[in-house]
Each structure stands twice: as structure tokens, then as C-alpha cells.
Amino acid sequence: xxxxxxxxxxxxxxxxxxxxxxxxxxxxxxxxxxxxxxxxxxxxxxxxxxxxxxxxxxxxxxxxxxxxxxxxxxxxxxxxxxxxxxxxxxxxxxxxxxxxxxxxxxxxxxxxxxxxxxxxxxxxxxxxxxxxxxxxxxxxxxxxxxxxxxxxxxxxxxxxxxxxxxxxxxxxxxxxxxxxxxxxxxxxxxx
Numbered sequence: 001x002x003x004x005x006x007x008x009x010x011x012x013x014x015x016x017x018x019x020x021x022x023x024x025x026x027x028x029x030x031x032x033x034x035x036x037x038x039x040x041x042x043x044x045x046x047x048x049x050x051x052x053x054x055x056x057x058x059x060x061x062x063x064x065x066x067x068x069x070x071x072x073x074x075x076x077x078x079x080x081x082x083x084x085x086x087x088x089x090x091x092x093x094x095x096x097x098x099x100x101x102x103x104x105x106x107x108x109x110x111x112x113x114x115x116x117x118x119x120x121x122x123x124x125x126x127x128x129x130x131x132x133x134x135x136x137x138x139x140x141x142x143x144x145x146x147x148x149x150x151x152x153x154x155x156x157x158x159x160x161x162x163x164x165x166x167x168x169x170x171x172x173x174x175x176x177x178x179x180x181x182x183x184x185x186x187x188x189x190x191x
Contacts, residue, residue, distance in 0.1 A: 026118050028125045031080035031092070036068075038089035039082065042108040043068040049111075053145050054176045071106065078102070078133075081125050083109070083118045093122035095129050102130045104140040107149075123156050144191035145179045 031039070047064035051057055060067060071077065076096040083091030090110040096103040104126045109118045123140075130138045140158050142149040144166075165184070178190035 025085065026091075026121045027084045028081050028091075028121050029084065031082050031094075035082050035089050035092075039092045039108075040065040040068050042089070042092050042110060043071075043106075045111055046106060046108045050143065050146075053143065056175060076103075079129060081122060083122050085113065085118070091118045091122050093126055095126050097133075098139075100136045102126075102133065102135045102138050104138060107140070107153075119152060120156055123153075127157075147179075 044060075044065045047060035047067060051059045071094070072080075074096065076098065078095045078097040080092065080094035082089045083093075090113045092106060092108045094105055096105050104123060107119055107122055109122070127138060137160075138158075139162050140153050141162075142153060144150075167189070181188045181190045183189075
């Protein structure tokens, strides 16, 4: 995000980045009931991605598309949008309402379409809605080992750690091997 503002007032406003990539004609529109099957397929792709990240085929259970049903029924879900390219639904995002703030959840782009600006366009739509609702901030919560998502979200303006960091303690042998470590406040944490 770009920052604009006045040095005199000391106030800055975040401005969503422009998404004018002519190579991808993306239409971001409201989610409709007719998008269900395409979005269920996207949710399965997201679950498969997490299964690969954690090397765990049990993530999402026997019906990984059922996560979409839980998402659609979430009482905090304020709105959802899809991205279309040439009439095909290739992305899904949404906004969860948390009082004076919001959360982007999920951001899913069809694997074959990643890297073409579709995720940026989806996030820009959520940012626009959050700004129009007057939220103090907007959060996004990728899993710690999803380095590509963290880099992508950082590039769209998510640069501040939120109020909480999830720390875990292994009480049984870990099912997922650590991918690396990162320093925070002088301590090394595995992810």
C-alpha cells in the first residue's frame, strides 16, 4: 500500500495499490449461490496446498471442501467476493467482521492462475470494503510456514504483526517437521 498524507498533520492514509495489469482481465464481484461448486473446488485446492505445506494428508478431513460450508455459515462473515477471468471463477476472498476491525479470510486463487495479480485484486476489494466500514485495521492470518503467502501479503501492505503471536508447545511427537526458524524479540522460534 502507498501512504499519502501531510507532514504538518502527521496523519497518513493507506491507499490500496492499483491493479491495472492488462495481461489479466480480472472481475472481482460479490459471491453468489451459483458460485458454490467453483468455490468448493478452490477450497479443496487450498486444503491440498496446506496438506503439502505440512506433509499431512489428514488436514481438512475426508471431505476437504466442507471447510467452505463452515466458512459460509460463519456469523462473522460480512461479505465474500470471487474473481472471474473470462467468465471462470478463479479466486475467492472474504471479510470477517470483528467489531472495529476486520479480517481477510480466505484468499484462494486457482493454482494455475497464481502470480498473475488475482490475489492482489481480491485483497484490494476487501481493503476497499474495510475502509468503507471505517475499520481501524485489517488483519490477515496465513499459517506461519506459508512463506509465499506471507511474502505476497506483505507486498500488498500487511506489514505489522498483530496483537497476538501463536506459540505452541509440543506435548507429543510433532506430526509436522519444522521448516525453519525466525527470530522475534531476541528468541528463535521454529515454524
